[in-house]
Amino acid sequence: MSTEPDAQATRKTVLEAHNIVKRFGGAVAVDHVSITVGAGEIHAVVGENGAGKSTLMRILAGILEPDEGGVSVDGSVLEPGAKASLEAGIALVHQELSLIPEMTVAENILLGVTPTKFGVIDSVRQRKIAGDALDQIGVSVDLNEPVSRLSMALRQFVEIARAVARNPRVLILDEPTATLTPAETDYLLSMLQRLAARGLAIIYISHRIPEVFRICERATILRDGQVVEVMVIAETTPNAVIDKMVGRELKLDLQTRRVANPGAVVLSARGIQASRVNGINLDVRAGEIVGIGGLVGAGRSELVRAIIGVDPRTAGTATITVDGRTTNINGYGNAVRSGIAFVPEERRTEGLALNMTVAENITLPNRAALSTAGFLQRGKIAQFAMRLAEVVGLRPPKVDREAGEYSGGNQQKVVIAKWLGREPKLIVLDEPTRGVDVGAKAEIHRLLRELADQGTAVLVVSSDLPELLELSDVIHVVRDGRIMGTLSPDEANERSVMALAAGEKVARSS
Amino acid sequence: MTYTELIKTPTPSPSRKTGRNRTSQAVAWVASRGIFVFTGALLVFSAIFVHGFASSVNIIDVFHRASAIGIVAIGMTFVVISANYIDLSVVAQIATSGVILMALSPEFGILGAMGIALFFALLYGVVNGVSVGFLKANAVVVTLGTTGIGVGILSLVSGGTIFYGPVGGPIDAFGDARVGPFPLSAFVLIAVAIVAGIVLSRTKFGFMIRSYGSNKQATRLAGVNSGGVVVGAFVLTALAAMIAGFVLAAYSNTAVSTMSDGYDFRALAAVIIGGNSLFGGRGSILRTLVGVIFISVLSNILVLSGFSFAWQQLVTGAVIVFAVALDALARKAEKR
Numbered sequence: 141m142s143t144e145p146d147a148q149a150t151r152k153t154v155l156e157a158h159n160i161v162k163r164f165g166g167a168v169a170v171d172h173v174s175i176t177v178g179a180g181e182i183h184a185v186v187g188e189n190g191a192g193k194s195t196l197m198r199i200l201a202g203i204l205e206p207d208e209g210g211v212s213v214d215g216s217v218l219e220p221g222a223k224a225s226l227e228a229g230i231a232l233v234h235q236e237l238s239l240i241p242e243m244t245v246a247e248n249i250l251l252g253v254t255p256t257k258f259g260v261i262d263s264v265r266q267r268k269i270a271g272d273a274l275d276q277i278g279v280s281v282d283l284n285e286p287v288s289r290l291s292m293a294l295r296q297f298v299e300i301a302r303a304v305a306r307n308p309r310v311l312i313l314d315e316p317t318a319t320l321t322p323a324e325t326d327y328l329l330s331m332l333q334r335l336a337a338r339g340l341a342i343i344y345i346s347h348r349i350p351e352v353f354r355i356c357e358r359a360t361i362l363r364d365g366q367v368v369e370v371m372v373i374a375e376t377t378p379n380a381v382i383d384k385m386v387g388r389e390l391k392l393d394l395q396t397r398r399v400a401n402p403g404a405v406v407l408s409a410r411g412i413q414a415s416r417v418n419g420i421n422l423d424v425r426a427g428e429i430v431g432i433g434g435l436v437g438a439g440r441s442e443l444v445r446a447i448i449g450v451d452p453r454t455a456g457t458a459t460i461t462v463d464g465r466t467t468n469i470n471g472y473g474n475a476v477r478s479g480i481a482f483v484p485e486e487r488r489t490e491g492l493a494l495n496m497t498v499a500e501n502i503t504l505p506n507r508a509a510l511s512t513a514g515f516l517q518r519g520k521i522a523q524f525a526m527r528l529a530e531v532v533g534l535r536p537p538k539v540d541r542e543a544g545e546y547s548g549g550n551q552q553k554v555v556i557a558k559w560l561g562r563e564p565k566l567i568v569l570d571e572p573t574r575g576v577d578v579g580a581k582a583e584i585h586r587l588l589r590e591l592a593d594q595g596t597a598v599l600v601v602s603s604d605l606p607e608l609l610e611l612s613d614v615i616h617v618v619r620d621g622r623i624m625g626t627l628s629p630d631e632a633n634e635r636s637v638m639a640l641a642a643g644e645k646v647a648r649s650s
Numbered sequence: 651m652t653y654t655e656l657i658k659t660p661t662p663s664p665s666r667k668t669g670r671n672r673t674s675q676a677v678a679w680v681a682s683r684g685i686f687v688f689t690g691a692l693l694v695f696s697a698i699f700v701h702g703f704a705s706s707v708n709i710i711d712v713f714h715r716a717s718a719i720g721i722v723a724i725g726m727t728f729v730v731i732s733a734n735y736i737d738l739s740v741v742a743q744i745a746t747s748g749v750i751l752m753a754l755s756p757e758f759g760i761l762g763a764m765g766i767a768l769f770f771a772l773l774y775g776v777v778n779g780v781s782v783g784f785l786k787a788n789a790v791v792v793t794l795g796t797t798g799i800g801v802g803i804l805s806l807v808s809g810g811t812i813f814y815g816p817v818g819g820p821i822d823a824f825g826d827a828r829v830g831p832f833p834l835s836a837f838v839l840i841a842v843a844i845v846a847g848i849v850l851s852r853t854k855f856g857f858m859i860r861s862y863g864s865n866k867q868a869t870r871l872a873g874v875n876s877g878g879v880v881v882g883a884f885v886l887t888a889l890a891a892m893i894a895g896f897v898l899a900a901y902s903n904t905a906v907s908t909m910s911d912g913y914d915f916r917a918l919a920a921v922i923i924g925g926n927s928l929f930g931g932r933g934s935i936l937r938t939l940v941g942v943i944f945i946s947v948l949s950n951i952l953v954l955s956g957f958s959f960a961w962q963q964l965v966t967g968a969v970i971v972f973a974v975a976l977d978a979l980a981r982k983a984e985k986r
Contacts, residue, residue, distance in 0.1 A: 450871065476873030490871055493864035495931060504861055504872040511854040558872070 151178025154214060154341040155200070155230070155310045161208035162195055169195045170206070171365040177310065177341040182332060184352040184373070185345045187362035188385055188638070189436050189603040193345050196362070197312050200343070201225050201232035213309055229309030233299050233316060241288035246270035248287050249302045273305035274298075277331050293324040297331075304335070311335065312343040317351060318437040319416075329355050347435040349378045349642045363387045379635075382642065386605075386634040398589050400613040402428040405461060406597035407447070407480075407566050412456035414446035418621035420456070422447065424566060429588065429598040431612030433605070434641045439621035440601045441485055441570050448475045448482060448568055462565045476505070481559035485570040485601075487548070491555040494544030498534065498554050499525035501543050506561040528557040533583050549573075549580025556587065566597040573607060585611060605634050617641050674983030681980030685925045685937065685973075689944045700951045706831055708950070716946040717835035718744075718898045720939065722913055723920040724839075724846045725890025727938045730921050731850070732883040733863040733930035735782060735789035740891040740917060742800030743774050744910035747895030749804060751821070752813035752905035760820060764896070771892035774800070775885030783880025797914075804907040815903040825900035835897045842893060847935040849886070859883055863930030919945050919966055923973045929981055945969070 155177040162170040170192045177183045185193050198204040200211055202218065202225030211218045213228040239248045246263075247254070249270040255262045267283050274281060279297045287295060296316055303311055313332070317325045333355055336342050346352055352359055353373055361368045361384045368384050403426035412420040416439040424430045434440045445451040447458045449472040458469040460478045467478045476482075484490035492501050502525040503510055510521050525539040532553040534546075543554055552572065559567060572588070573581040588611060592598050602608045608615055615627045617640035625640040696703040722740050729737045747767040754763040774796060781792040815821045827834045850856040862869045862879045870876045894913075899905040924941025926933030948969070949962045 472870070473873055473875060482871060484871055486867075489865070490867045493861055493868050493931070496861065496864050500857070500861065501868075503857065504869065504874070507854050507857060514853050514855065516852055516854055516857055 151181055153177070154179050155211070155343075156213075156215075157196075157200060157209065157211045159209040160196065160199055160206045160211075162192075162199060162204060162206050168365050170199065172209070173362070173365070173367050174209075175343075175360050175367070175370075177343060179339045179341055180336050181358070182336050182342045182344055182356045184356040184359035185343060185362060186347070186349070186352060186359055186381065186385060188605070191362040191385075192365040193362055194314060195365075197232060197314055197343070197345060200310075200312060201230055203232075226306065229307070230312065231303035231306055231308035231310070232312045232314070233296075233303050234314060239287045239295055239299060239302075242286060244284050244286055245274075245281055245290070245298055246283040248298055249273055249305050251302065253306065269305055270301070273301040276304050276335075277301055278334065279331075292319045293321070293328075296320065296324075296328070300328075300331070308340065310341045310343065312345075314345045315347065315437060316344075317346065317348060325351065347642050349381055352381070353378060361385055379639075382635060382638050386638055398429075398593065398613075400428055400592070402426065402613065403595060407458065407460055407599065409447045409458040410456055412443065412446050412453055412458065414442060414451060414453045416442040416621045417446050417453075420447075420618075420621070420623060422616065422623070424597040424599050426565075426597050427592050427595045429592050429600060429611050429613050431608040431615040432599070432601040432618055433608050433615050433637045434618035434624075436603065438618045438641065440618050443618060443621065444568050444570060444599060444601055448472065448480050450482065450484075460566060479562070479565035481505075481562060481564035481567040483552075483555050483559065483567070483569040483572060485574070487551055487555060487575075492543045492551055494551075495542055497540050498529065498543055498546070499539040501554055502528055502539070502558040502561060505558050509561070524561060525557075528561055529554075531560060532557040532587060547577065547580075549576040549584075552576050552584065553580065556584065564596060566599065567591060568599045568601075570601045571603060572600060573602075573604065581607075605637060608637070609633065619643060677976070677983050678980045681976045682925060684976070685923060685940055685944065689940050689947075692944060692947055696947055696951045700954050702954050703951060708954070710828075710831055710833060712946050712950050713836045714833050714901060715950070716942050717833070717839040718894045718901070719913065719916050719920060719946065720839045720942040721842050721890050721894040721897060722917040723924075723938050723942050724842055724935055725887040725894075726917050726921050727846070727926055727933060727935060728850065728859060728883040728886045729789070730926050730928060731863045731930060731933045732859045732880060733866055735880070735883070735930075736918055736928075737778060737793045737884060737887045738790065738914045738918075739774060739778060739793040739796040739800060740887065740894075741910045741912075741914045742797045742804065743771060743888055743891035744895040744898060744913055745905070745907050746770050746774075746800055746804055747892040748899035748905035748909055749808055749813060749907060751896055751899050752815055752903075753808065753811075755815070755821065767892055767895070768889075771888040772885060774891075775888035776881060778888070779881030779884035780877075782884065783877035801907060808907050810907060812904055812906045815899075817903070819903075821900050822903040825903055833901075835901060838893065838897055842890060843935055843939055846886075846890070850935055855879075855882055860931060863932075865931070916945060916966070919970050922970055922977070925973070925977070927977055927981070928974060929977070 153176050157173065157175045160170050160173045161168070173196055185196065187193050195204065199206050202220065202222040205220050213230065218224050218228050240251065246267045250266050255265040255269065270283055277297060277300055279301065281290065281294055281298070287298060290298065296319070316328060320328060329351060332342055332344065344352070344356055356373050359371050359373055359381060361371065361381065363385065368387060371381065405423050406426050407424040409420060409422040420443055432440045432444065442451065446453045449469050459466050460469055460475070460480060462479050467474070469475045469478065488494060499521055503516070503521050506524065510517055510524060522539065526537065529537040529539050534550055534553050534557065543551055546554065573584055576584065588598055600608070600611055609632055613629065615632050615637060616623045617625050617627065617637055619641055627636055702708055722744065726737055726740065729735045747770065750767040750770065751763050754766055758766065778793055778796055781787045782789045824834055829837065850859065858869070858874055858879045859882070862874065862876055866876060898909060920941035921938050922928060922941070923944055924937035926937050945966055948965065952962050952965060
C-alpha cells in the first residue's frame with residue numbers, strides 16, 4: 141500500500157507504552173519494550189514463537205501488570221487492571237476465542253456490559269447495540285443464533301464485534317487469521333482497514349508476513365522480549381522482516397550432526413485429516429529423526445496426535461511396520477501396543493502423574509512387564525526404574541521421590557525414561573525440551589541421537605528452531621495443517637524454515 | 651508382614667520442602683494426618699467421659715454397626731481414588747443383595763441366592779462403570795439414576811415386604827455368631843479390608859486406579875484402557891456393597907427394600923473423613939477404616955448421650971463439610 145513517508149508524523153499518538161518490563165520467575169519475557177501507535181494506524185507486532193508478543197499484548201490490555209514501565213492512552217497514564225484498560229478504550233481480541241458457545245450472538249457481544257432496565261436484561265437495547273457493532277464491521281449474522289452454531293470465521297467476527305461494541309480507541313488482535321480460510325482472511329483484513337480509516341488505532345499480531353505487508357503501516361519486531369527494530373513497511377521487504385525476526389546467525393555446529401543411516405519405513409501416514417489437519421502424508425524410517433516445524437497454531441501437535449491416534453482422525457490411514465509386520469494404527473491403545481511411544485507437549489498435565497513417585501510413573505507404561513499374575517513386583521520395579529533413571533541421567537537418581545519434586549528438565553527425562561522401558565520402535569516427541577534448562581536439553585538431544593543411532597524412528601515437533609535444525613535429518617514445515625515444504629539438512633536454516641512457516645515464498649538456495 | 655502394612659497404601663505426603671509458609675504446611679499436615687489424631691482423641695474422650703461407652707456390650711454394638719458401613723466404604727474408596735467419582739447407588743445395591751438373599755434362599759438355597767445377588771452386583775458395577783468411564787457421564791447423576799431404577803424395581807417386585815429368615819437357620823446363626831466378644835461381621839470387614847488393601851496397593855489393577863486418579867490424561871497416554879479402569883472400580887464397589895447387604899441382612903435376619911437408607915451418606919462420610927482425597931489419586935483402605943471408626947464412635951456417643959437421630963445427622967454432616975474443605979484447602983496450599 142502507498143503510505144506517505146511522513147504520514148506517521150502527522151498521526152496523533154493514541155497508545156503509548158513506555159519501557160515495559162515483565163519477568164516470569166527469572167526469565168525476562170518482555171525487556172524494556174516501548175511502542176507507539178497513532179490514530180488510524182495498523183501497527184504490526186511480529187516475532188518468533190516465544191518472542192514476547194502475547195505477553196506484551198496482555199500487559200497493554202491490563203491483564204498482566206508490568207514490573208516496570210507504563211501504558212498511556214491519549215496521554216493519560218492507565219491505572220493497573222483490565223477494567224481500567226477497557227474503560228480507557230483498549231480492547232483485546234484474544235487468540236483463543238473467549239465466547240460462550242451456548243449464548244446467542246447478541247448476548248456474547250455485550251457480555252460483561254449487558255444493558256439492564258430495572259435490573260432486568262434490556263434485550264431490545266442489547267440487540268440494538270450488538271446489531272450496530274456488527275454493522276460497523278460489515279458482518280451480518282442472526283443476533284439470536286447461539287454461537288456454537290457459527291463457523292470459526294463468524295465466531296472470530298463476533299469476537300471483533302464484541303470489542304468494537306465497547307467503542308474502543310485501540311483494538312488489539314492476536315493472530316486473528318490463524319483459523320481462517322484465505323477468503324475469510326481477505327474479508328477480515330479489509331474490515332480492519334475500514335476500522336482504521338475511521339481513526340481506530342489497531343495493533344495486529346501475526347506470524348503471516350504477507351498479511352502484515354498488505355495492511356500494516358509499521359511493524360515492531362520483537363525477539364527474545366526486546367524490540368529489534370521498528371520498520372516502516374513501505375520501505376522494507378518481507379525477507380528483511382524475516383531476517384530481523386530470526387536474527388541469529390546460522391550457528392549450527394556441524395560437528396554435532398549425526399550421519400543418519402535410515403532403514404526401512406516404520407511409520408507411514410497417508411491422507412491424514414483431523415481438526416486443524418488438512419491432508420498429511422508422512423513417513424518416518426528406522427534410525428531417522430524427522431522434525432516437524434511451523435508456527436504456533438499451524439497444526440503440528442494436532443498432526444502427530446491424529447497420526448498415532450491420541451486424537452480422532454476424520455480421514456486417512458497410518459501404519460507402523462515392525463520386523464516386517466505392518467499394523468494399522470486405529471487407536472492410541474493399538475499404537476502403544478505396536479511399539480509407539482509418545483512424549484506429549486504438556487508435561488505436567490499429560491506426561492506425568494506429579495504426585496506419584498518417579499518409579500510409579502515409570503511403572504505405568506511398563507506395568508505388564510513388571511507384574512506377575514496381576515501383582516506388581518516391587519523389587520523388580522525399583523531396579524527397573526533405577527536403571528532407566530541412570531540411562532536418562534535423572535539427577536538426583538531417587539526413584540522413590542515424587543515426580544513433582546523434580547525440575548522441568550528432570551521431569552522430562554522421567555517421561556522419556558518411562559517409554560524407553562518398552563524399547564519403542566517409534567518415539568514421537570511434542571516439544572521435547574520446552575521449559576527445560578540448557579544442560580538437560582543437551583542431554584535429551586544426545587539421548588534422541590543415540591536412540592536414532594540404535595535404529596529407533598524418531599518424530600519431533602518443536603517450536604525451537606535451533607533444536608529442530610540440530611536434531612532433524614529432514615524437516616517438514618507445517619502451515620494451516622498442511623506440509624508446506626520439506627527441507628533436507630543442507631537446505632534447512634532458520635530463514636528457509638521461517639519463510640515456509642510464515643507463508644513467504646523464497647527461492648531455495650541449493 | 652503385619653496387618654497394618656498390608657492394608658496401607660503408600661500415601662504421598664502433600665507437604666514438600668520448597669517455599670511453603672507455615673499455615674499451608676499446617677493445613678496440609680492436618681488434612682493428611684489429622685484424622686488419626688482426631689480418632690485417637692475421640693476414643694480417649696469417649697472412654698473417659700461418655701458413660702457406658704467402654705462397656706463390652708456397647709463395643710460389640712459399635713462393631714456391628716461399623717461392619718456394614720465399613721465394607722461399603724471400602725468399596726467406595728476405589729471409586730473415590732479412581733478420580734473424584736462417587737457411587738451413590740450403593741443404597742440400592744445393598745438392599746438388592748439383602749432382599750435377594752432373604753427372599754430367594756428358601757427356593758434356590760443360600761449359595762444360589764448369593765449367585766443371583768452377584769449377577770445383579772456385576773450388573774450395577776458395569777452399568778455405572780460404562781456410563782462414567784466410557785460414555786463420560788457424570789458419576790453423581792448416573793448413580794443417582796441407577797439408585798432410582800434399582801430401588802424402584804426392588805419395591806415393585808417385593809411390594810415393600812419384609813423378608814424374614816427362618817429363626818435358627820444358617821443366616822440367622824451367622825448374624826448371631828461371636829468369636830470371643832466380636833461378631834462375625836467384624837471379621838468379614840477385616841477380610842474385605844485386607845483383600846481390598848492388597849488389590850489397591852499391590853496389584854497392577856489397583857496401581858492403574860491410583861494412577862488414573864492422579865492424572866487421567868497421563869494415564870491414558872501411557873496406553874492404559876482408562877474406561878476399563880473406571881468400570882473395574884465401580885465393579886469392586888458393587889461387590890463390596892453386595893457383601894455389606896449379606897452382612898446387614900444376617901445381622902437382623904430380615905431384609906426390606908428400605909434397609910440401607912442412609913448408607914450412601916455414611917459410607918461416603920467415612921471415606922472422606924478418613925482423608926481420601928475427593929480429587930482422586932490419594933488415599934488408602936486404612937484411611938477409610940479410620941474414617942469408619944470415627945463416624946461410628948461419633949454416632950455411638952451421641953446416642954449414648956441421648957441425642958436424637960437428627961443430631962447425629964447434623965454432626966456427621968458438619969464433619970463432612972469440615973473434611974472436604976480441609977482437603978480442598980490442602981490442595982490449594984500445595985499448588986502455591
